[in-house]
Structures are given as C-alpha cells and as structure tokens.
C-alpha cells in the first residue's frame with residue numbers, strides 16, 4: 001500500500017489516541033512530528049532528547065505494532081530530535097528508570113575481550129561521582145568517613161576498604177569519589193576503576209591471547225584500585241585465583257584496594273576462604289537505605305545541580321514514595337521533571353503523581369474503574385473479564401486486572417476473585433505473581449502496565465491520605 005508519511009502518521013495517531021491514556025498521548029506522542037516514510041522506515045521527530053529517550057524506551061514498540069497493523073507489514077521506527085534542540089542542561093540527567101534499575105553510570109568498560117592497553121584516567125570515572133555531590137546521612141556516615149580517610153591517605157588505615165550495601169545506595173558513587181579526590185590532589189596518580197565482570201573479561205582475553213604478563217602488569221601498576229560488584233566473583237575459581245595474586249601484590253606494595261559489594265565478604269557464596277579473610281582484614285563499611293530527611297536532601301542537591309526549582313511538597317512526595325533505592329529516587333525525579341517540562345504544567349504533587357510509580361501513587365480508585373480501564377484499553381468486554389474463557393488475550397487481560405486491583409485497592413485476594421466472577425483466591429494470587437514477574441522481565445509488559453496505570457490515575461481521584 002502506498003501511503004504518505006503524513007497520512008500514515010495521522011492514522012497512527014488516531015489509533016494511539018484510543019490506545020494510550022490522555023496524559024501519555026498528549027505528552028509523548030502529540031508532541032512528536034513525522035519526518036519521513038520510505039516504505040520501510042518511519043522517522044519520527046521528537047521535541048527534545050528526553051522525549052526521544054522516553055519514546056524509545058516505552059512507546060516505540062506500540063507505535064511499530066500500530067503501524068504494522070495499518071500497513072499489513074512490519075516497518076522500522078527511527079526517532080530523531082528536532083533540529084536546534086540541543087540537550088537541555090536542566091534535563092541533562094541520565095535516563096535512569098526503575099525498570100532497568102541501572103543508570104549505566106558505572107563508568108565505561110574496555111571493549112569486551114580486549115586486553116587492557118592503557119591506564120584508566122579521570123575520564124573513566126563518572127564526573128558526577130564526587131564527594132561534594134554525595135549527601136551524608138546517618139545511613140552512610142561511616143562509609144563516607146572511611147572513603148574520605150582513604151582518599152586523603154591511601155594505603156594506610158583501611159586497606160582494603162570494603163563497601164557493602166543494597167542496590168543503588170551509592171557504593172559506586174563513593175568509591176569513584178575516592179578516585180576523583182586522588183586525581184585532584186595528584187594528577188599523576190594511577191587510579192583504576194573496574195567492575196569484577198570486566199576483570200574477568202580482561203583475564204579471559206589475556207589467557208586467550210597469551211598475554212598474561214601484560215594483564216598482570218596492567219592490574220598491578222596502580223596506586224588505587226576500585227573494584228565494583230566484587231560479589232560477582234563468586235564461584236569463578238580462576239578469577240578468584242588471579243585476583244588473589246593481584247590483591248596480594250598491591251596490598252604488599254602499600255597500594256590501596258577498595259571493593260564494593262551488595263553483601264559482606266562472609267555472605268558471598270563460593271568465595272575462597274583466603275580471599276574472604278583478605279577482604280575482611282581492613283574495614284567493612286556498610287551503607288543502609290537512607291531515611292526520609294536524607295532522601296529529601298539527595299533530591300534537593302540533585303535539583304540544585306540541575307538547576308531545577310522544586311517545591312518542598314514535591315520533594316517530600318517523591319522522597320516519601322521511594323524508600324530503598326536512590327537510583328529509583330533519582331529516576332522518579334527525572335520522570336517528574338521531564339513530564340513537567342514537556343507538558344508545561346506547574347510543578348505540583350498533583351501534576352507529577354500520574355507519572356510516578358503506580359504502586360506508590362496515592363489515589364482512591366474502585367474495582368469498577370479498574371475493570372473498566374482494562375476492558376477499554378484491551379478491548380475485552382467486562383463480561384469476558386469476569387467469565388471463564390481461556391483465550392489468551394482474555395486471560396492476559398484478566399490477570400492484568402487482578403494485579404492492578406491488588407495494587408490499587410485494599411481488597412483481599414478472595415474479594416478480588418469475586419470481582420472477577422467468583423474466581424478462587426489461588427487463581428488471583430497466581431495471576432498477581434505472574435504479572436509481577438513479567439513486569440520485571442518483559443519491557444513490553446512494563447509499558448502496558450504503565451499505560452493502564454496512567455488511565456486508572458486519570459479515572460480516579462487523588463486520595464486525601
């Protein structure tokens with residue numbers, strides 16, 4: 001079928017409007033324009049880099065599906081940024097999403113399998129991971145003080161320094177802050193930040209290329225080595241062997257070793273006893289999840305650095321909603337700022353709540369609203385949701401409905417079962433677990449849930465408590 005870019009885009013918009021919630025459509029889709037279509041590739045222009053990343057991450061698949069439907073064959077979607085829209089300094093935050101759980105900010109790696117050729121320099125450290133941008137609270141005071149002491153006099157007091165704490169709590173940030181500090185004080189300092197995975201890859205490459213000598217020289221010619229995610233060394237016998245020797249050589253030469261892990265050495269399974277005891281012989285500094293005040297201070301600091309003015313209520317709202325992972329906390333801030341910047345709405349709690357995590361949003365909704373939203377969005381009659389059909393699209397919609405009802409209402413499993421035409425509570429439990437699992441593993445499911453949540457938010461009213 002021959003169709004112009006403009007006509008195709010018009011058809012796509014018409015369908016997306018029905019498929020997506022209004023805020024999603026207005027914010028992310030309507031602000032985009034079509035650039036070209038050559039029969040195989042549709043190029044869409046977004047107003048800024050943030051919108052491009054967002055569309056890419058959450059909606060490009062939906063757009064491609066709709067286009068496929070219209071044209072009868074699959075096409076590629078390319079997202080461009082409108083000319084003259086340089087990255088906005090105030091939005092120049094990394095795209096951190098709760099789904100991917102990783103900002104990719106752990107510093108670049110050597111390309112896989114390439115034997116290490118050069119000494120890492122300051123450019124390998126994330127420029128934002130400095131002490132001045134780290135907020136100190138009761139949860140991380142000791143770890144911060146230990147890192148500062150190590151940065152001031154490496155190889156002395158705490159060697160090795162072993163940082164441990166849950167995901168996204170600032171281990172990499174603190175560890176790299178040591179590197180920055182050393183380089184500021186001694187531009188010739190040899191600082192080496194490496195993930196355990198990279199150490200293993202370098203080792204494998206060295207074995208393959210018969211360049212172990214170069215590998216050892218490389219890893220042992222440092223003043224400070226910062227090794228991230230050391231828990232991944234578990235069970236890797238050969239890596240443990242080699243790391244043991246690297247560690248000993250550096251330690252004996254008075255060089256500083258800093259290790260970071262999500263758990264203490266004694267809890268890393270299949271870690272050689274001799275490594276476990278070496279990891280524990282300096283200081284083990286623990287980082288706990290931050291309290292509300294610290295989370296608010298982190299948001300405040302982040303906003304100041306990015307030149308964003310945030311009302312106190314907004315800071316409080318975001319800080320209260322995200323409690324255990326600072327990467328997620330930052331992700332929420334970024335989503336809120338992006339939404340406000342694109343929608344042109346004032347920065348208020350009411351305006352940002354629809355784009356934050358559905359599980360943490362405080363709204364008052366009802367089983368009827370949820371059934372209605374799922375039915376409309378997925379084009380399945382409510383009677384089918386309540387019925388017993390096992391057709392795939394119906395049972396998926398039913399499972400989603402049960403999951404959302406569990407998320408959004410205080411109903412018990414048996415009560416939710418009743419809302420779905422008298423299903424057993426074990427069926428409801430199974431459905432909720434299945435959707436939760438898919439949400440973690442399947443980006444499409446994540447995007448679908450986000451759209452359904454947007455609609456539920458739109459149809460419900462904010463709760464007073």
Ligand SMILES: Nc1ncnc2c1ncn2[C@@H]1O[C@H](COP(=O)(O)OP(=O)(O)OP(=O)(O)O)[C@@H](O)[C@H]1O
Nearest residue numbers: 133134135166167168169170171172173298326327
């Ligand atoms: N106390 C803090 N002050 C300011 N920013 C922080 C603080 N703690 C963490 N962050 C920020 O949170 C994000 C996640 O931190 P980081 O990557 O260092 O966590 P991590 O503990 O290494 O996580 P992982 O276990 O996934 O490797 C980073 O952007 C970091 O700058």
